[in-house]
Amino acid sequence: MQETLEKTPLLKDHKSKEYTFSLWEKYTSCRWQVGIIAGLAMSCSILLRLNMTMVVVCMAAGNLTVTVVQNGTDVTIRDPYLDNYVYWDSAMEGLLISGYYIGQVFTSLLFGTLSGRISGKKFILFLTSVLIVTSFVTPALTFVNPYLVLVTRILIGIATGGLEPCGTQLLSNWAPLPERAQMMSITEQANSIGGIGNFLLSGFICNIPVLGGWPFIFYIFGGMNVIAMTLWIFLVYDKPEQHPWIKPKEAEYINRHRTKSHGKKLKVPWLKMLTSAPVWACVLGYLTSGTLFMVMAVCLPLYIEQVLKFDVGTNGLVSALAFVGRFIGALVFGYLSDWVFTKGWLTLKTIRKTCHVFGTIGSVPIIIGISFLRQEDQVLAVVLITFYWFVLTCMNCGFRVNPADIAPRFAGVISGMCVFLNSAVSLFVPLLVTAVTPNGTADEWQSVFYGCVGVSVTGAVTFVVFASAEEQEWAKDPEENKDMVIKVTGNNNNTFDDHLSLSTEFKSLHQGKNTYS
Structure with missing residues (x-):
């Protein structure tokens, strides 16, 4: 019976190598160096994507007047710092928060299609440069017209439309199967780190007694992106074979445990891709995550301000703690899923579905509990x-x-589809949240949280029904030899037959006593 890759143990004989790496060798390797720098770059870009959620809170004027004592008499005067603040109504705030998704809708699918055909390193460098320049000019435009600020948010959305698809494709080139969940979850860890930095630092930056503090959110975060891109230029490469310092052992390990495209231009099988149930399982999973992210992360400062009644500085700290939970979760669950796979306890398909369901359904009781909390439950709310x-x-x-x-060669394209549709949905989530919570009451926010429960359950069911973990036929490289039977003779003279999809590079590792039939 033909085995799929997810059920096949790693081949071992006296000729093949165990590919064992110490923790130091693993996390200082070129593949993890690329992954970590990619995560850093994504984290810094998240700062510029999410910063508007704290800016709209920080830039709103507090007391419009100040009472002082002159000659023993209380005198009310205008706040001298009032010119540093801007007032926007809730509708404009929702529009500006969701503004970058408008630009992302128009570019994510296009950039996702290009991700397998152009240099991800160069393209991400270009897109991040656009982010930096746009963010630096935003504070000046704030005092001119809010719609000019909306234009900058749309430009940021256009630039970010290619970051995740290109990053996904680049990491797909570097991630060996036994480490795939850990490396591919770097994007999520980047979101978490960026979210932590945005909310935590923004709360402190807002208290800078110059220009109201909030313009420095754009300037400081833009400078951090400049530093990240400097590291990106010197330490990141598109593929292992392009890296000047990679060791032969690591290159061999990566090539043995990944699908290669032979460097040729990709022709996207759009019809087969769009009619593939596993692809739509990924897309719907992304939409589930994106909707929950918009409500429970992007709109979180509004809930903390309106219901829990935290001040601006504490608001940023509490919002950051939510992203600390995301960051730790990405590390823990990424490691556990890869560890279970390498132990052979569960098939890859079972691991993917179990993780998805545990995350979506396991979080439902928690969000229901959050919906009943009020101002007097501040500490419990933060914990939950x-x-x-x-x-x-x-x-x-x-x-x-x-x-x-399911499609290693087209991972960037699928990611582009996900970002494209998620951006379209995310356009309306902040607007819907602000429409449902016009008064910012606890009861209004409870309705929002119940909506999240429905999204979680729907996302879990669709992924369980449609998801797969096997490489799809339409995604396979036609130049690779398929279904070759390998007879492997070990030192103990025991033999076993395995059916594997092998590339030419893989076969070259098994010459001599390994015979092909």
């Missing part, structure tokens, strides 16, 4: 919000990793 994100992040070891399972 953080724990909610820790549990929910497990789903990323399902849908987010899955494109590299």
Whole structure:
């Protein structure tokens, strides 16, 4: 009976290598160096994508007047710092928060299609440069017209439309199967780190007694992106074979445990891709995650301000703690899913579905509990919000990793589809949230949280029904030899037959006593 790759043990004989790496060798390797720098770059870009959620809170004027004592008499005067603040109504705030998704809608699919055909390194460098320049000019435009600020948010959305698809494709080139969940979850860890930095640092930056503090959110975060791109230029390469310092052992390990495209231009099988149930499982999983992210992360400062009644500085800290939960969850569940796979306890398909369901359904009781909390439950609310994100992040070891399972050569294209549709949906989520919570009451926010429960359950069911972990026929490279029977003779003279999909590079590792039939 022909075995699929997910059920086949790694081949071992006296000729093949065990490919064992110490923790130091693993995390200082070129593949993890690329992954970590990619995560850093994505984290810094998240700062510029999410910063508007804190800016709209920080730039709103507090007391319009100040009472002082002059000659023993209380005198009310205008706040001298009032010129540093801007007032926007809730509709404009929702529009500006969702503004970058408008630009992302128009470019994510296009850039996702290009991700397998152009240099991801150069393209991400270009897109991030656009982010930096646009962010630097935003504070000046704020005092002119809010719609000019909306234009900058749309430009940021256009630039970010290619970041995740190109990053996904680049990491797909570097991630060996035994480490795939960990490396591919770097994107989620980047989102978490960026979210932590945005909310935590923004709260402190807002208190800078110059220009109201909030313009420095754009300037400081833009400068951090400049540093990240400097490291990107010197340390990141598109493929292992292009890296000047990679060791032969590591290059051999990566090539043995990944699908290669032979460097040729990709022809996207659009019809087969769009009619593939596993592809839509990834897309719907992404939409589930994106909707929950918009409500429970992007709109989180509004909930913390309106219901929990935290001040601006504490608001940023509490919002950051939610992303701490996401970051720890990405590390823990990414490691556990890869560890279970290498032990052979579960098939890859079962691991992906289990992780997705545990994240979506396991987080439901927590969000229901959050919906009943009020101002007097501030501490419990912070704990539950953080724990909610820790549990929910497990789903990323399902849908987010899955494109590299079902179509490694087209992982960037599928990611582009996901970002494209998610951007379209995310356009309306902040607007819907602000429309449902016009008064910012606890009861209004409870309705929002119940909506999240429905999204979680729907996302879990669709992924379980449609998801797969096997490379799809339409995604396979036609130049690779398929279904070759390998007879492997070990030192103990025991033999076994395995059916594997092998590339030419893989076969070259098994010459001599290994015979092909």
